[in-house]
Amino acid sequence: MFLLAAFVALVSGCGGGERPPEESALRPAVRGVDCPLGFTVEVELEAWQERLESSAEAEGYRLVLGELGFEPLPDRTLEEPEPEQGAMTLVSAEVTDLRRGGGAAADRLVTARFRNAAGAESLRALVLRPLPDREGSYCSLGDHLSHERESGEEPCIEEHPGPARSLSVENLLAPDRDSIVARDAGGWCGSGRRRGDRFSTSFWGVELGRLVKYFEAVTSEAWYESPDPPSEIRRGEIELSESWPRTITYTEVVECRSPDEEAMPDDGCRPFERTETHRYVDGRYVELDDPRSTAEGRGRVETQEVPR
Amino acid sequence: MRERETLEKLIDEGTVAETLRKDSSARHAIAALQTVMHWLGFDRQLRWAEFGADGGYGPATVAAVAEFARRNGSTAKGERVTSVLASKIVARYDSLEELKQLAEDVADDRVEGRYRVGSGDRIRVAALQTLLNGLGFGAELNWAKWGADGGYGRSTRAAVAAFAVDEGLGGDGTTLTLPLGQRIVAELGPFYGDNWHDLEHEAAPAPGSLTVKSVAGRGTRQYLDVSDGFRRKRFQKFRRGLFTMGDQKPLTFVQSHGDALREIGVTQSELNVMLAVAENEGNLDAVNTWDNAFLSFGLFQWTAGQDSARGELPALLARIKHEDRDLFDKYCGQHGLDVVDLTPADWMTSKTGPLTGRFSLRGTTIKSPTDKAQLREAAWAFYFWRAGQDSAVQAMEIKHAVGRLEQFYSSDRYKVGDHLVSDLITSEYGVGLILDNHVNRPAYVRQCLAKAITRAGLPDPSGWGTEEERKLIAAYLDIRVTHGRSPMTDAEKRARVTKKYLDNGTISDRRGSFERS
Structure with missing residues (x-):
């Protein structure tokens, strides 16, 4: 020993x-x-x-x-x-x-x-x-x-045998510089009616001697009142560009499920899809729509209502 | 079908005649015979609606067996079943579904497109081959070599052509024409009882067994109709399981069964609290087998526990088993379901009663996710839904829900700083709020109350009156909206529901108004 x-x-x-x-x-x-x-x-x-x-x-x-x-x-x-x-x-x-x-x-x-x-x-x-x-x-x-x-805070819809937070490495800024990717799996799956899933991904790195979070986004989220399945499902997809430092493109989609599929959702859920783009600027990631972005000009943020 | 296997086993053992006879005491085997005869359509002779599969070989069973024998060329009187007759019963049963399939296609005039050379519908073609073999065309089918392989080739064509000749109809056998299909049904139908061909006839299952039928709904909705012969329930399919919202409202039950609940030890004050929180909770017969909790049931949607963890649903059943064994056996024991590994280990003498546990099925503990997946089967959704219809089970649900307070209300193990929760919250209104919180986020009650004490600036409850408790509750309600990684969703909406019962006088926010059993 x-x-x-x-x-x-x-x-x-x-x-x-x-x-x-x-x-x-x-x-x-x-x-x-x-x-x-x-x-x-x-x-x-x-x-x-x-x-x-x-x-x-x-x-x-x-x-x-x-x-x-x-x-x-x-x-x-x-x-x-x-x-x-x-x-x-x-x-x-x-x-x-x-x-x-x-x-x-x-x-x-x-x-x-x-x-x-x-x-x-x-x-x-x-x-x-x-x-x-x-x-x-x-x-x-x-x-x-x-x-x-905590006990019970596990995802209740998607099967996820992995840990609550898994850490891995991604080359976000340069091929020889590692950033950290944290993938969180949470929700609620204990007794009680209110249950759900929440999966998110965040990118972290060291800037000026300090650990910072560059970006965080939900990759899947749905809540419901058991036994009734969720009426709103939020999904997010993260894409990294090929060039360095990588640009992060995040697309968020909300899907609605109605109790009666021939009717509109009855609880305020409205389907939509939107895309936002984040670029690394001065030690952090900023949304291109953000006026603090580079002099190259304002970026593109697409928000699109999706008709049912 | 296990009843068929029972008959086959008797045949193999050579014990048919001594087992299946009038006044035999072999009730299990006789019930199997009755069930098979029921499927073959002999309900009238069996007096099925009256007796079901009761396992008694009396006059009704004699009549059914005699009628089957007569229709199948035997002179047997029905007072016993010979091995030969039993084999004939099994054979008829084995081709019943094929005959029903063809009869349905005949009725819908969908024969010629499906039963023809080159047909890709192998299931239907195999059914036709089975039926033709039963009619004596095994040689043409080259049955010994091909059996029912589902391919409409030269042999099937030859068999259909030969059948057409026998029936005095034309055709080269390349297609099973509608008249030929009708003739097959007409040839084979008389071997069965009166009910077999009634496609609209919803066969009642044998008591103790279930029938499960898939039903397509609007859009992509899929349902399962499950029946035990007495009650039928439609469950909606979703992902890996089923669900039903149920229709047994806890509010209605508490309002109408106050006396019964008081008889089992629930105080009026506890009833008031339950009235206030019930609207936020599930129906007493709500069932969910589709999510990662495997099986959830009832008012608080108690679960079997995710992954390999213990769940709270076994604890509810343990309470029922402990307090009303017959009730437990009626819905669980008779199906092989039991509860084990209960916590706390001393729950029988503990104030809390059982809190968590595991199921066992036919003596085997259900622990792993793979084992727990059995609980997604339609039968369990049905059995639990049935239990949730029973007012005695409903009363136990209410009692178990109230009993949840014992976990945290005055437990030394759930102190908020130096104080018991019961030192801090003593009004019916406050208890209703924290009970609702504890059901949904048990770890958060203590944390939220600790923050509320600080925010309200009320460290010592010893001298509190109603105003101080109101102030604490106000702070607590504000905190719980955002507290924790998975905050109590809809906390404000849920609080408004409870507040409604304060406003209408059902519950009180007076300090000390909550009275426990």
Whole structure:
């Protein structure tokens, strides 16, 4: 068993303010010149990963997660009839390289996925940037990719055996620069009448030393009152252009289902289709209709009513 | 059809004569015989409407068997079934659907386009081949080699031509003409009972078994008509299953069965709360087998649980089983459905009662999604719908719904900060709102109340009066609209429904007005 303890140092800060202690007693709490917007940590990631995998209970997870500044897992034991059903267990812990382009050392995407017997999930995910000339030292660029899905918040229409949030890599800005794609699957499928699906996709990347979300859109959404099927289904398709940085084209379609197909929908659903285009400008994606877009001129946003 | 298999098994075992006879006690086998005879059209002799498949070999069964024997060239009196007669019964049954198909096509004058050389309708051509073989044209069909292969080729043409000659009709056999089709039906029909050919006749199934019939609706709508011989229900198909909205309104039930509900321990105050929330909930006989919850039923659309998780529907059935075993057996036990793995483990003595559990089917626990997919079968939609028609089950649904409060209302495990929910919310109005919230987003009640305490600036409930509770509820209602990743949809609309019952005096928002059983 790997026993080499990872050492997480609170590196003395230079110009960065400490986080208030109430935010997290375990968080690496110092910013440095190399890490002006994040928090500096020193950790041997392989050892950290093994230590997390060898932890078995909430307190163990809390301590190991805290080493990287992760929020502790919520206590779900109170939500379930049997406390053990609510206890979270580690499903996987992974460290993935994210290429930064231009020959820079890769960032590290660190993820830890937890699940309980009732189906609740917690994803802890952050991006660490290696500090130059300091092996084992990283700047934590943000854990905004972390995600929670409570028991019952699963999709209820589409079969989706995958996790609540899956992370993958996409070359959005340049062939040698990785961005992160987060695909979320949620909804509600517990007892009670109001149920549904909500699938969304978001693109993330590191800009000026900070993890930012470039774009987010719903790819499928439908809600209904069980047992009656949904009357409105929203679908979204995301297309990426071939050229760099890639332009994102998002097409949203709303389909209506009537209780009586020969009649108009009775609950205000109106079918439509629209397209919007987003381009990467100055470190972020902006809709081409946005006046902050490039000098090349206003882009094209198509909104089209679709007759029944 | 399992009844046919029962007869075939008796034939194979050589036990027909000793089993299928007058005054035999082999009720299961006799019921199988009666069901098959019913399908063959001998309802009148069986007095089917009166007895169904009752498993008793009495005068009606004797009459039916005797009539079958007479129509099939036997002198048997019907007091027992010989192996030869049983084989004839099975053979007639085996070609019944083919005969019905041809008779339907004859009635619709659709014979000549479908039964001819080169026809691509292999099912119909196979049916014709089966019928011609039954009429003695196996040699022409080269039956031993080809059987009913559905190809209208040289052998089928020869058989049709030979049949035409026998009937004194012309033709080279390339097409089954309408007169030839009529003759086949006329030749074979007399071997069956009076009802077989009545295409409009909706055969009543044997009690204990179901008939399921697909029905096309307008547009792309598809329905399934399911009947147990006593009740028929039309379910709409959707995706992987069925659904019905049901028509048993909880509001109507609570209003008209107050006495019965009080008898099973529901207080008037709890009834008031149920009246206020019922309009937001499902009908007592609503069923859904199409979504990822596999099977949802009743007022709160309790589910079998998504994926491999436990569900709340088994808990409802556990309550019914615990409190009224006969009622449980009537709708579940007799079909092999039971409940297991209930939580909490000590639910029998726990204040909460059963909260979640699993189904078992004929002794096997249903846990995996693959196993749970069985619950999408039409039979379960029907059995649950039937249960939802029963006022005793409806009363249990109301009681179980009220019992949900035990999960969070005064539970030490569901505290909001240092306070029980029952310290904070004590009015009928407030309880109605949080019960509705808990059904739809159970994890959010505590979180929303915690935020509401902060927003209302009311940290200590010990000295609260009605005004303070109203203030808390106002803050809570505002928060729950947007709280959480999947906010309680239509929260405002649902709150308006509950408020309506406050305004009309059904429920009170006076602090302390909620009285529990």
